[in-house]
Structure formats: C-alpha cells, structure tokens
Amino acid sequence: MKSFEVLRAMRHNHSFTTGCRSIAADPETMKKYLKNVIYKKKGRWHAKRDDNIERGIIIYTRGHIRHIVLGKFSTASVVGKYMNSVKFVLSGTEDYDLFVQTYKGISITDVDGKSYRLETRLDALKEIELRKEQIEYADYYD
Secondary structure (H helix, E strand, O other): HHHHHHHHHOOOOHHHHHHHHHHOOOOOHHHOOOOOOEEEOOOOOEEEOOOOOOOOEEEEOOOOOEEEEOOOOOHHHHHHHHHHHHHHHOOOOOOOHHHHHHHHOOOOOOOOOOEOOOOHHHHHHHHHEEEEEEEHHHHOOO
C-alpha cells in the first residue's frame, strides 16, 4: 500500500512530501489515510513511533511458513528484522550463534491473540527455504 511506503520514508527521516512524491501519491489523500499515525509539529509532518495499522506478514514458526496479520508497527518491525537475519544466516553472512541469542524464545502475537514462536533451528530454517523454493519453482513452470 502506498501509505506504508510514505510511513517508511518518514521513519527513515524523509519528509512527508518527499515520501508522497517518491510513490506519486497525492499528499491530501495520504493525509486522510494516515490521519491517525502522522502529526504536525513546527510546520513539519512526523510519523508516530508506533501505529495500530493491520498488516499481513510472513513468519517462520515451528518449521512452517505462516501468513499472519499484525496490528502494531513495532511488532512488524521485529518480524522484518528477524526475516532479514534469517536470510543472512542462511547465506552465511551472519553468525548463527548471535542469531539464536537474539531471537530464541521470542513469540509474536497476531491480531487474533494467537502466539507464534520465531523459528531459530538452522535445519528447520533450511528446510523451510527449500520447500519455499520448490513451491516458487513449481508455480513458475506450471
């Protein structure tokens, strides 16, 4: 969604106007969509540190890929950092022990109150990625 792109730009120290221009969005329309998560201070628009916008996201849990809906930016941010770390661990550019130390035992709760523990077992992560690649390959050639 375009509104998420504008929020992302604002949270990375870009102005509201720059965020709107980067995706060719009308600023007035974006103000309507983002009215509960942006505010004006000293003539500049700012994004709140957290929001309650529901967003769908993919996580790895208990050896499976799950599509869940999260209701807070801060929770989605943790999952985003986790998924990036998974990618780096599997490519060998991030230390596995540090990954486990960071994410072992962390659970994410979706909007329905269901809890999902983040997968940290290396063999399970490799298996998930292998299954994901097989599905993507089959979808492409079917």
